[in-house]
Each structure stands twice: as structure tokens, then as C-alpha cells.
Amino acid sequence: MDPQDHERFEDFVDARWSALLRLANLLTGGDRHEAEDLVQIALMKALGRWRHIDDPEGYVRKVMYRQQISRWRLRRPHREATFAALPEDQGVADGTAAADLRITVGQALARLTARQRTMLVLRYFEDLSETEVAGVLGCSVGTVRSTTHRSLARLRSLAPELAAPAQAAVAAPSHTLPKGAHT
Template sequence: MDPQDHERFRDFVDARWSALLRLANLLTGGDLHEAEDLVQIALLKALGRWRHIEDPEGYVRKVMYRHQISRWRLRRPHREPTFATPPERSGLADGTSDADLRIAVGQALARLTPRQRTVLVLRYFEDLSETEVAGVLGCSVGTVRSTTHRSLARLRGLAPELGDPARNASTALSTKALKGART
């Protein structure tokens, strides 16, 4: 790698590290150590092909998605962790700050299975269409739809405080709440 490429790579990492780490944090369910590992693995793979990459951020994100998918596929025959019921949270239904909402959404996402979390992050955080998510995950659009439906239902069950009482049960968890986890 020549010094010019090395400098471009270093500038890219400096500029995009925090955004990539936020995405990895969502993909790993809030495990900061796994998120850092995920970003570093993706950056190492990008470094090896740096001269041939036209869209560095897109390449790194795709590597992160695929690596995380590989992780949950390897862990597929597992039992889901059980958690104690969270204490009542009085603030969310009363319209408290966006920070509380982001924290609640992040905690609820962390309690989903890796596959469910990945589908929701790709659909609502990354704003990918069902077809694009299916392409990234290597599955059918129907699988993405059913996984999204089941994931949202489970998320509503895990964190009912995120729901809007004015809406019916099928749309209680708003896309805005999921997108709020982005920042």
C-alpha cells in the first residue's frame, strides 16, 4: 500500500469510526466490545482491498452485515437468553426525552435474537427496502417480511412502554422509535 492510499484509509477511519461503531453497536445488541471487534474486522478486510474499493463506507457496512450474519448463523442452535422483567418505567409514555426513548429501544433491541435485530436494523436504521434486506441477508423477501413482523411483535412484547396507546396493537411500535435509536 502506497503512502497516499494509507493516508486515504486513515482519513476514512478517522471520519467514519463513530458512525460505524454506532451501527455495529446496534447489530451486536449493545455489546460495545463485540461492536468494536466487528468494526475492526470490517476495516481490516477493507484495508486489504483498499485500492479496489469505490465506495469505502458501503463496502465496510456490507462486510459488517455479512460478518454479523455469519456470527448468528454459527450460533443458531442456541437457547435465547431469559431476562427478568424490567421495572416499570414511568417516563416513556409521558413523552420524556428522546434520549430515554433511544435507551429503551436499544435495550429492547439487545433482547431480540441476532437475526431479528439484524433485520430490524437493516430495515429501519439503515432504511433498506425489503428487497435490499433480502439481498444482503441472502434470503427471500417473504422471509424478510415475516421476520420483520415477528421481530416487531416481539419488540412490542418486550417493551410495551414504546407503544403508542392511541394506535392499534399491530402498529403500536412506531418506526420513529426505531429510527430514534440511530443517534
């Protein structure tokens, strides 16, 4: 790798590390160590092909998606992690409602299987169409639709505490909840 390519790679990593780590954090269900590993693996694969990559961001994200698919396939059968129930009083008037909602959504996503979580992250947080998700994951659009539908249903059953914020989101739309999560 010549010095100019090396500098371009370092600039890319410096500029995009935080965003890539946030995506990896969602994909891994909030496991910081696994998220860092996922980003590092993707960046190492990108480094090896750096000269030939036209869209570094897209390439690294696609590697992360595929790496996560490989991880969930290797981990079958999966044992669910359980969490203590959240307190009943979530109507805090000190401006922390958005942060509470992000924490609740993150904890609820962590309770899903890796496959379900990845589908929802790609579909709603990455805002990919069903066709794009099918292309990234190498499955049919019907599989994306059915898995997304079942994942949202499971998310609702595992985290009924999201029902109240979802009802409020109908009145005042927000980007913190996935599309269709309030239906």
C-alpha cells in the same frame, strides 16, 4: 499499500468510525466490545482490498452485515438475556424523553435474537428496502417480510413500554422509532 492509499484509509477511518460503531452497536444489541470487534474486522477486510473498493462506506457496512450474519449462525441455540423491568414513570419533564426512548429501544433490541435484531436494524435504522435487505442478507424478500413482521411483534411483546411512545409518535412522527412499529 502505497502512502497515498494508506492516508486515504486513515482519513476514512477517522471520519466514519463513530457512525460505523453506532451501526455495529445496534447490530450487536448494545455489546460495546462486540461492536468494536465487528467494526475492526470489517475495516481489516477493507484494508486488504482498499485499492479496489469504489464505495468504502458501502463495502465496510456490507462486511459488517455479513459478519453479523455469520455470528448469529454460529451462536445457535441462543439463550436470551433478561433485563429488569423499567420503572412505571417514564413521563419525565426534564427533556430526557428522547434519551429514555433510545435506551428503551436499545434494550428491547438487545432482547431479540441476532437475526431479528439485524433485520430490524437494516430495515428501519439503515432504512434499506426489503429488496436491499434481502440482497445484503442473501435471502428472499418474503423471508425479510416475515422475519421483520415477527421481529416487530416480538419486540412489542418483549417491550410493552414502547407502546406509549409509539402512540405519541403517531401524533408527532419521529425518526427514533422504526416505521410500522406503531401499527
